[in-house]
Amino acid sequence: xxxxxxxxxxxxxxxxxxxxxxxxxxxxxxxxxxxxxxxxxxxxxxxxxxxxxxxxxxxxxxxxxxxxxxxxxxxxxxxxxxxxxxxx
Numbered sequence: 017x018x019x020x021x022x023x024x025x026x027x028x029x030x031x032x033x034x035x036x037x038x039x040x041x042x043x044x045x046x047x048x049x050x051x052x053x054x055x056x057x058x059x060x061x062x063x064x065x066x067x068x069x070x071x072x073x074x075x076x077x078x079x080x081x082x083x084x085x086x087x088x089x090x091x092x093x094x095x096x097x098x099x100x101x102x103x104x
Contacts, residue, residue: 018037019036019038020034020036021034021037021095023087023088023091024091025083025091026084035092037095041099044095044096045093045096047092048088048089049089051085051088051092052086052089055082055086058078059082062075062078
């Protein structure tokens with residue numbers, strides 16, 4: 017496994033944000049959990065809002081941020097899953 021892999025949320029030719037695949041499993045998990053929790057809390061806040069008065073541009077920005085954080089969390093969980101699979 018390559019020691020550094022790029023996050024996949026933003027497609028670019030020269031990635032600048034990388035996951036250290038050799039990080040301890042608890043660090044990978046903590047980083048994934050933090051991003052997934054942030055998305056969960058943002059979506060729970062949206063669920064409590066009255067969306068009739070919501071600005072579509074603001075909603076687009078919020079959903080884009082959630083998508084990036086969720087993809088980062090999935091990338092981290094993917095690395096963690098591969099690490100756990102190799103160790104078994």
